[in-house]
Amino acid sequence: MASPRRLTKQQTVVAATLALASRAVSAQELHERLVAKRGRIGLATIYRALEAQVAEGTASRVERTGHVTAYVACVPEHHHHLVCTSCQRVEDLSEVAFAPLIRAVRRRHGFQVDHAALDLYGICQTCHDAHPAGRPGAPSSHRR
Amino acid sequence: MASPRRLTKQQTVVAATLALASRAVSAQELHERLVAKRGRIGLATIYRALEAQVAEGTASRVERTGHVTAYVACVPEHHHHLVCTSCQRVEDLSEVAFAPLIRAVRRRHGFQVDHAALDLYGICQTCHDAHPAGRPGAPSSHRR
DNA sequence: ACCGTCATTGACAATGAGTATCATTCTCAT
DNA sequence: ATGAGAATGATACTCATTGTCAATGACGGT
Ligand SMILES: [Zn+2]
Ligand SMILES: [Zn+2]
Ligand SMILES: [Zn+2]
Ligand SMILES: [Zn+2]
Numbered sequence: 001m002a003s004p005r006r007l008t009k010q011q012t013v014v015a016a017t018l019a020l021a022s023r024a025v026s027a028q029e030l031h032e033r034l035v036a037k038r039g040r041i042g043l044a045t046i047y048r049a050l051e052a053q054v055a056e057g058t059a060s061r062v063e064r065t066g067h068v069t070a071y072v073a074c075v076p077e078h079h080h081h082l083v084c085t086s087c088q089r090v091e092d093l094s095e096v097a098f099a100p101l102i103r104a105v106r107r108r109h110g111f112q113v114d115h116a117a118l119d120l121y122g123i124c125q126t127c128h129d130a131h132p133a134g135r136p137g138a139p140s141s142h143r144r
Numbered sequence: 145m146a147s148p149r150r151l152t153k154q155q156t157v158v159a160a161t162l163a164l165a166s167r168a169v170s171a172q173e174l175h176e177r178l179v180a181k182r183g184r185i186g187l188a189t190i191y192r193a194l195e196a197q198v199a200e201g202t203a204s205r206v207e208r209t210g211h212v213t214a215y216v217a218c219v220p221e222h223h224h225h226l227v228c229t230s231c232q233r234v235e236d237l238s239e240v241a242f243a244p245l246i247r248a249v250r251r252r253h254g255f256q257v258d259h260a261a262l263d264l265y266g267i268c269q270t271c272h273d274a275h276p277a278g279r280p281g282a283p284s285s286h287r288r
Numbered sequence: 289a290c291c292g293t294c295a296t297t298g299a300c301a302a303t304g305a306g307t308a309t310c311a312t313t314c315t316c317a318t
Numbered sequence: 319a320t321g322a323g324a325a326t327g328a329t330a331c332t333c334a335t336t337g338t339c340a341a342t343g344a345c346g347g348t
Contacts, residue, residue: 006295008295044336148315148316187327
């Protein structure tokens with residue numbers, strides 16, 4: 001009784017473009033790309049398509065600095081993300097990597113962690129190597 | 145050369161109110177409380193005071209559903225948070241609990257995790273006990 | 289293939305968190 | 319006490335995201 005979920009051009013092209021990106025992309029960025037490559041498409045449609053994909057499990061939300069939500073093409077299996085705050089590239093991290101931590105938190109704090117927010121932001125190998133000596137962005141230890 | 149950091153009534157009362165809350169509070173919520181208890185105070189002042197505290201290390205940002213940033217009184221030492229998405233209460237989690245995971249991620253993915261986003265959202269012991277048969281809020285497993 | 293239903297679309301308006309501005313007020317070193 | 323300039327607060331503003339609704343299009347039934 002849920003929803004007949006119709007397969008439209010827009011839903012298809014949004015999903016395809018997101019999958020092609022293989023990195024975190026905001027709704028606005030997707031909109032720009034699609035307008036450039038396929039002509040008019042409503043921004044609201046992008047948001048709705050992304051929301052549908054997140055609900056399906058084929059996409060996942062990640063937070064980006066500046067209060068912007070970005071999206072990543074995803075497999076429905078339960079896993080987590082390593083989001084590079086420099087190049088926006090995303091790596092998947094299996095659920096098992098977190099298992100010990102989640103167990104410890106639950107055992108020692110009685111706290112049931114919700115996986116949804118377990119994305120790890122940081123600097124990927126590639127970006128790290130790109131900044132050998134002089135650090136442009138410093139450690140930025142306690143920043144967002 | 146940094147900033148002379150002046151001690152004003154506003155900075156003091158914001159810090160005190162945040163510390164008193166012992167849970168995640170948004171800038172808007174703090175503003176409402178302070179207006180109610182102490183008369184006029186600018187919303188922008190709240191934001192500035194909170195930003196200053198975050199920079200100092202005496203407060204930390206956490207994300208709340210609906211694209212809202214909430215703040216928690218904090219100790220400057222490096223640690224992480226368990227944020228209950230039901231009652232907004234926050235527990236501190238020592239850095240050491242994450243060490244093995246961070247090391248593994250770095251070793252296996254070459255990914256340097258930035259601690260700032262390492263807050264864990266979920267259901268605390270108290271809220272979990274308050275829903276025995278699991279009905280009102282359900283697990284909400286894959287949601288934000 | 290044709291129809292009719294109704295989910296989806298898209299242009300536009302609206303919301304709302306957060307920021308910029310700037311004249312005024314207040315802190316604090318001298 | 320005095321002055322430099324940091325902080326305040328009222329306001330306007332930015333902009334990501336959502337709501338609205340008439341028009342469009344997908345698709346099951348025929
Ligand atoms: Zn993924
Ligand atoms: Zn990178
Ligand atoms: Zn803390
Ligand atoms: Zn709770």
